[in-house]
Amino acid sequence: MKKVTFEIFRYDPDKDKEAYYKTYDVELRRPGYLMLDALNQIKWELDPTLTYRRSCREGVCGSDGINVNGVNMLSCMTKVEDLGSDHIVIQPLPGMNVMRDLVVDVDDFFTKFITVKPYLIRKSPNPDKEIYQSPEDRKKLDGLYECIACGCCSSSCPSYWADKKYLGPNAFLRAWRYLADSRDEGAEERLPILNDKHGVWRCHTIYNCVEACPKELNPTEAIMNIRKMLLDTEF
Amino acid sequence: MSVKVEYHKFDVVVVGAGGAGLNAAQVASQHVKTAVVSEVYPTRSHTISAQGGISASLGNLEEDHWHWHMFDTVKGSDYLADQDAAEYMTRRAPEMIIALEHIGLPFSRTPDGKIAQRPFGGHTAEFGKRPVKRACYAADRTGHAMLQNLYEKSVEQGTHFYSEFYALELLVNNGTVNGVLCYDIQNGEFHIFHAKAIVFATGGNCRIYQTNSNAHINTGDGLALAMRKGFSWSDAEFFQFHPTGIYGAGNLITEGVRGEGGILLNKDGERFMERYAPTIKDLAPRDIVSRSMMKEILDGRGVGPKADHILLKIDHIGIEAILEKLPGIHELSLVFAGADCTKEPIPVVPTAHYQNGGIPTGYLTQVIKGNMDGEEYVPGFFAAGECASASVHGANRLGTNSLLDLVVFGRTAGEQAAKFAQENPFVELVEDAGKEGLATLNKFANANGTNTFGPVWEELTRIMQTNVGVFRTEELMVEALEVLDKLEAKMDDFRVVDKSSVYNLDLIEALELNNMILVAKAATKAALARKESRGGHYRDDYPDRDDANFLKHTEVYLEEDGKTPRVDYRKVRMQPLTVEPFPPKARVY
Numbered sequence: 001m002k003k004v005t006f007e008i009f010r011y012d013p014d015k016d017k018e019a020y021y022k023t024y025d026v027e028l029r030r031p032g033y034l035m036l037d038a039l040n041q042i043k044w045e046l047d048p049t050l051t052y053r054r055s056c057r058e059g060v061c062g063s064d065g066i067n068v069n070g071v072n073m074l075s076c077m078t079k080v081e082d083l084g085s086d087h088i089v090i091q092p093l094p095g096m097n098v099m100r101d102l103v104v105d106v107d108d109f110f111t112k113f114i115t116v117k118p119y120l121i122r123k124s125p126n127p128d129k130e131i132y133q134s135p136e137d138r139k140k141l142d143g144l145y146e147c148i149a150c151g152c153c154s155s156s157c158p159s160y161w162a163d164k165k166y167l168g169p170n171a172f173l174r175a176w177r178y179l180a181d182s183r184d185e186g187a188e189e190r191l192p193i194l195n196d197k198h199g200v201w202r203c204h205t206i207y208n209c210v211e212a213c214p215k216e217l218n219p220t221e222a223i224m225n226i227r228k229m230l231l232d233t234e235f
Numbered sequence: 236m237s238v239k240v241e242y243h244k245f246d247v248v249v250v251g252a253g254g255a256g257l258n259a260a261q262v263a264s265q266h267v268k269t270a271v272v273s274e275v276y277p278t279r280s281h282t283i284s285a286q287g288g289i290s291a292s293l294g295n296l297e298e299d300h301w302h303w304h305m306f307d308t309v310k311g312s313d314y315l316a317d318q319d320a321a322e323y324m325t326r327r328a329p330e331m332i333i334a335l336e337h338i339g340l341p342f343s344r345t346p347d348g349k350i351a352q353r354p355f356g357g358h359t360a361e362f363g364k365r366p367v368k369r370a371c372y373a374a375d376r377t378g379h380a381m382l383q384n385l386y387e388k389s390v391e392q393g394t395h396f397y398s399e400f401y402a403l404e405l406l407v408n409n410g411t412v413n414g415v416l417c418y419d420i421q422n423g424e425f426h427i428f429h430a431k432a433i434v435f436a437t438g439g440n441c442r443i444y445q446t447n448s449n450a451h452i453n454t455g456d457g458l459a460l461a462m463r464k465g466f467s468w469s470d471a472e473f474f475q476f477h478p479t480g481i482y483g484a485g486n487l488i489t490e491g492v493r494g495e496g497g498i499l500l501n502k503d504g505e506r507f508m509e510r511y512a513p514t515i516k517d518l519a520p521r522d523i524v525s526r527s528m529m530k531e532i533l534d535g536r537g538v539g540p541k542a543d544h545i546l547l548k549i550d551h552i553g554i555e556a557i558l559e560k561l562p563g564i565h566e567l568s569l570v571f572a573g574a575d576c577t578k579e580p581i582p583v584v585p586t587a588h589y590q591n592g593g594i595p596t597g598y599l600t601q602v603i604k605g606n607m608d609g610e611e612y613v614p615g616f617f618a619a620g621e622c623a624s625a626s627v628h629g630a631n632r633l634g635t636n637s638l639l640d641l642v643v644f645g646r647t648a649g650e651q652a653a654k655f656a657q658e659n660p661f662v663e664l665v666e667d668a669g670k671e672g673l674a675t676l677n678k679f680a681n682a683n684g685t686n687t688f689g690p691v692w693e694e695l696t697r698i699m700q701t702n703v704g705v706f707r708t709e710e711l712m713v714e715a716l717e718v719l720d721k722l723e724a725k726m727d728d729f730r731v732v733d734k735s736s737v738y739n740l741d742l743i744e745a746l747e748l749n750n751m752i753l754v755a756k757a758a759t760k761a762a763l764a765r766k767e768s769r770g771g772h773y774r775d776d777y778p779d780r781d782d783a784n785f786l787k788h789t790e791v792y793l794e795e796d797g798k799t800p801r802v803d804y805r806k807v808r809m810q811p812l813t814v815e816p817f818p819p820k821a822r823v824y
Contacts, residue, residue, distance in 0.1 A: 014735045030483070032573055044689030048732040048741040053275075056450045058486045058567060060379055061279040077570055099421060100738045110276065119387040120339035130336040132348030141341045145373075145380055149278050181339070 001027040004080055006038060008050065009091040012100050019098070021089075022047075028080055035075035035090075036064060052102040059214065062150030066102050067091040072152035072212040093155035109151050112167050116175035116193055121186025137182035144177035144222065146215050153209035153219050165198040169209035169219030172200055176222035179229060191226075191233055200226045238673060240416075240425045245270040245395070246656035247649075248430040250402050250415055250457065252277035254285075254382055254638065255620025255645035256436030261389035262649030263434075267656045270395040270428060272402065272417050274452050274743075277386045281438055281450040282641065285378020286563060287491030288355060288370030289335075289638035291328035295349040296368045301325045303360055304369065306817055308636060311357040311520050312629025313770035314786065314819040315470065317808035320598040320625040324636075324643045331642045332371050338388045340380050341373050343560070353494040353560075355634040357520035357824070366518050370635045375489050375563040378638060400426065401743055404672025405433070405460045406664060412464075412602075412616035413662040416669035418676060420743060423736030427669055431659055432615050432652035435461065435594060435602075436645065439621040441474065442747075443755045444587030445700035448480050448487040452747075457622040459750035461594050462757065463671070463797055466604060466613065467790040469624040469805070470592030472762035472772050475632050476705050478524040480586025482544040484571040487588065488564050488581055490634040493517045495560055497549040499528065500580065501536040512824040519824045522631035522771040525585035529705045538582065546580035585705055591632050591771065593624035595790065595805070598812075600625070600648040605805045606790060615655065615662065619648040626788065630770020679745040684728035688744045691725055694718065695748075695755060703759050708776045712763045719756045723798070726752065753798065757791040760800040765789060782819050 003025050011019035024046050026038045036054055043050050052075070055063040059077040066075050068090055069083060080088070096104035147170065154160045154168035175194055178184050194200050200223050209219040247263040249256045252273035257280075263269040273280065292299040304325040309316050336342055336350060343351040352368040360367040373380040390396075399420040406414035406427070414429045437457025441447040458468050478499070479488040493499075498517050501507050511527040512519035519527075528545045537543050549557060554577040557565055561576075568576045595603045595610075600623065602616040619625075620641040627640055702715035726749055733741035767781035768774050788805040809816050 012735050013737055032571070043740070044687075044692075048687060049735070051733075051735075051738045051740045054451055055275050055279045056281065056284050058284060059570070060376075060563075061275075061281075061283045061450065063275065063279045079570075100735065103738045106276065114387070114390050117391075119384065119391055120337065122337070126337050128333070130333055130342070130350050133344055134348050135344045135346060138341065138344045142374075145341045145383075146376065147383075148283075148379070149276075149383075178339070181341070183339070 001029060003027055005087045006042065007087065007089045010101055011098055033080050035068065035078045035080060038080055039075055051100050060148055062148035065093050065150040065152045065155070067093055072156050074150060074152070074214045077214055093151055095155045095157070095161040096151065106151055109154060109170070110149070113149065113171040113174050116167065116171050117186060117190050118174045118178060120178065120181065120184050121189060123185040131183045133182050140180050141177060143217055144173060144180060147173055147177070147217060148215060150214065152212040152214055156208040156212035158206070158208070159202050159204055163198060163202060166202050167198060169223065172226060173217060173219040173222045176225055179226065187229070191230060194226050195230050200230070238425055240427055240669065242427050242429060243270065244429050244661070246430065247432045247434065247652045248272065248415060248428045249434040249436055251280070251436035251438055251620070251622070253280035253436060253438050253620055253641065254282035254378070254385060255641035255648065256434070257382065257385035257389050258642055258645030259434050259436060259619060259649035259652065260394045261385060261392045262646050263653040264389060264392035264394040266653040270397060271389070272397040272400040272415065272428060274399065274401050276398045277396065278383055280382060281453055282378045282382045284450065284487070285638055286375040286487065287489035287494065288353065288372035288377050288635045289332065289642065290355065290358060290369045290633070290635035291332040291371055291639065292325070292369060293329050293332060293350060293352060293371065295345055296352050297360070299360065299367055299369055301328065302814060303362060303367070304328065304358070306362045307358050308627055308633060309817045310363065310822060311631055311633040312627070313631055313780065313822055315626070315629030315769060315788070315807060317598070317626045318811040318816055319808050320627050322811040322814060323598040324625070324627050324639060327643050328639055331639070331646065335381060335384065335642065338384050340384050343372055343374055353491060354518055355490050355494050356518045356524065357633040359515070366515050370491070370494060372491060375491055375561050381638065397426070401746065402437070402456060402460060403676055404669055405464050406668050407464050408662050408665045411614040411662045414664055414668065416672040420738055423739065425669070425673065427664070429661065429664055431656035431661055432617060434648045434652050435618040435622055436620040436648070437622040439590045440751065440754050441587040441590065443695060443699050443751050445696040446480060446485045446584065447587040448477060448485055454747035454751050455754035456747065456750050458594065459753045462753065462793050465792065466594060466602060467792045467803070468592060468757055469595035469626060469788050469790055470629070471758045471789060471791045472765055473591035473630050473770060474587055474758070475521055475589040475591055475771050476525040476585040477588035478521055478528055478585055479547050479583040480588070481567065481571045482582035482584045485586050486567055486571045487586065488547060488567065488583060490521070492547060492549050492561060492564060495549070495556065496552045497547055499524070500546045500548055501531045502538045502542065503536060507531055515824050520631055520633060523824065525705055526773060528585055544582050544584040547583045548580040549576050550578055589632055589637060590621060591628040591630065592626070593622050594618040595624050595626070595788070598625055599651050600644050601651065606803045607787070607806060610805060617648045617652045619644040630772060675749070676746065679729065679731050679749070680742055682729040682731045682745065684730050686725040686729050687732070688741070688748055691722055692748055695722055695751060699755055703762055705773065707762055707772070707774050709763065712759050715759050716756065716763070719752060719759065723752050723756070757800040760802055761789045761791050764802040786819060
């Protein structure tokens with residue numbers, strides 16, 4: 001069986017003064033062996049003290065965003081062999097406080113996407129039936145609603161690292177998902193939040209978020225759309 | 236032992252933040268002070284993985300009626316469902332779907348802008364005559380879209396969230412449930428949530444099977460906590476094996492694939508479901524399709540070098556239709572099966588997917604204690620979602636009825652728990668509240684013995700898979716119980732290597748494993764006692780359904796020792812709320 005070396009960021013605030021890296025030899029036990037399989041192998045067979053997050057193991061819950069050889073990704077969707085390397089360096093998502101090993105503090109991240117009011121806002125009374133929406137209007141939500149809140153985008157964004165109050169690409173993608181919804185009437189309430197100095201104007205359009213998104217979504221495009229909407233709106 | 240415990244007081248505390256928990260929370264929060272405690276962040280609960288749809292007789296594409304949906308639910312359950320609950324759920328379904336749409340769920344649409352619907356296994360028109368389009372869906376990301384919406388809605392409603400909190404003990408004073416002890420995974424601190432009403436929405440437990448579709452967290456913790464306090468697990472022997480888990484990986488391929496025209500093929504390229512369910516073929520209920528697939532495999536018509544799986548073909552509906560209606564499964568088959576389903580079939584195999592039973596409740600979600608002599612409600616205790624059993628799934632769950640179950644009964648639990656909290660005072664905590672949970676945690680935190688999680692869990696899932704799976708016999712299950720007893724003994728000589736107070740996954744896994752062994756024992760005992768075949772429970776040694784002796788719910792309680800399962804029974808509620816009952820008939824499709 002092929003072996004690959006994993007060099008993993010370790011830090012336990014209970015006992016470590018500073019972080020360090022520890023290496024493990026992992027066997028690739030079947031074709032398509034995933035990074036999560038490898039982490040589980042280390043945890044269950046080599047070193048039970050290694051800590052990381054995981055839940056659904058199929059790329060939809062967003063628990064297991066990590067940084068592998070410098071790129072943010074989900075461990076449950078990434079095949080080890082696809083990395084094309086026998087030496088793999090794993091770190092926690094950058095730009096977020098490390099709680100322990102590969103586990104970062106995501107409270108701030110979750111709070112930020114909630115501030116953009118990510119739910120349908122209605123001024124007109126709802127009908128007894130569904131609010132009708134044409135397939136064309138529904139199509140506008142494709143590429144927006146699939147966000148799994150893994151944090152890979154925001155954590156890869158230098159503006160997010162530099163400005164602690166910056167809402168970040170994830171929050172903007174989520175805001176645009178509702179602004180673009182033909183059923184929504186909440187633009188007036190959301191736009192001032194997005195127009196803030198920690199809002200969409202702080203994006204420097206370097207597309208790191210697009211590259212990092214494991215679901216191939218495009219937060220930068222969402223930011224551009226919000227900017228256009230802001231420019232077209234009179235307050 | 237002296238430990239610091241932080242106390243909180245809420246009117247309603249919901250344990251679990253999946254679809255049922257969040258729907259309960261967003262409703263309860265509109266009336267009373269409500270908290271949610273959850274092992275993971277809410278958007279990371281297992282509901283997120285639900286793919287193909289949620290059923291409701293909206294009739295958007297063809298005529299439909301809740302009464303037909305109710306019939307399908309009762310027949311699909313192999314007549315073990317409580318018919319009052321089946322009526323309640325199917326009648327409320329349309330308004331629930333509309334409520335979800337109104338909070339933003341991005342359903343796929345018909346050309347005239349209505350919610351789109353597609354066929355799913357076991358759903359029919361006119362009491363079984365033909366398949367009907369009843370499943371509402373958001374492409375194949377229905378659960379994902381729903382969970383995100385419900386989370387965002389409950390935050391808007393002011394729900395208090397305690398994420399990455401692991402529940403250790405359900406608290407009870409003199410028969411009234413009044414709180415829960417939790418462990419903060421992030422910093423190792425203890426919290427007691429004192430509440431007027433507790434809602435359990437802790438999800439399923441299929442991680443006890445080797446090939447399963449479940450998230451890492453589906454370890455039956457809620458069931459174990461309830462059973463340790465003297466409550467029962469209803470219909471513990473009924474697990475649903477979903478026909479189309481990806482071979483080797485377990486990730487699910489939604490039944491929506493067959494709803495869109497996908498077909499199952501054996502090694503001869505034969506569409507074998509025509510032999511087993513001539514009327515609705517590949518859209519037969521899941522228990523029937525799973526068993527038919529296993530029969531093909533056992534008869535030597537499986538696919539692959541080991542002849543141990545089946546092919547699911549969908550490429551004939553066209554690449555555009557696949558990418559529009561099934562984009563998620565396209566991605567899943569590429570990553571987990573290495574198959575591009577627009578060109579080639581997906582290798583699939585029946586996969587443990589759902590526990591049909593759960594903590595027994597009335598149709599208004601109040602937890603029941605009962606046996607053949609009757610049943611009574613437990614004050615302060617409500618349950619909804621996969622950990623609960625209202626019971627609408629009985630011996631086999633229809634596809635899309637799980638999302639409906641968690642939405643309807645989640646909402647009802649929120650309404651009922653809030654009402655209970657408004658009408659009742661706090662019941663004081665007992666003096667040493669949380670003592671047992673602290674002791675269990677302490678036992679594993681200090682465990683310096685021999686056995687570790689990996690090997691014990693592997694043995695647990697292996698024995699459940701081979702001996703308590705799609706086909707069962709007395710001999711296999713007796714052997715399974717012996718193995719489970721040995722595994723249980725290993726937990727007394729266990730080793731948790733990690734001693735940190737911060738995010739100690741090693742410790743959490745030990746606690747989960749301890750619960751999984753209890754759950755596996757209870758399920759096996761229940762299956763051994765049911766000497767008949769019904770729905771997903773198939774006994775080679777008792778191949779027929781036996782209504783004279785087994786048209787009743789199993790209730791597994793623990794003996795006084797807190798670990799030995801005892802099997803009891805409770806009557807099925809055959810009387811619906813307003814319509815005539817559906818008497819048991821032979822189940823053909």
